[in-house]
Amino acid sequence: MSTPIPRPGAHLPGPPQSVDPEKIHTEVDGLLSRLGAVEPDPDDEHGVGVIPRKAHLLEKAHDVLVEALATVDKI
Numbered sequence: 001m002s003t004p005i006p007r008p009g010a011h012l013p014g015p016p017q018s019v020d021p022e023k024i025h026t027e028v029d030g031l032l033s034r035l036g037a038v039e040p041d042p043d044d045e046h047g048v049g050v051i052p053r054k055a056h057l058l059e060k061a062h063d064v065l066v067e068a069l070a071t072v073d074k075i
Contacts, residue, residue: 019068032058
């Protein structure tokens, strides 16, 4: 007696999703390449304002990866 194992995301409506690794790689690389270009404002003598801007870019890259993993989990 063999019971079929449901696939993750099989219960979700809509067409099956796919993930393009090259697109994800390009998008994350683009975000990470912008980290070096973040410069402190002239009024920010200690460069403290750089940290939140870099954190924002890292968070966006993280979101791209999390979304890709969630999509793969549904396939």
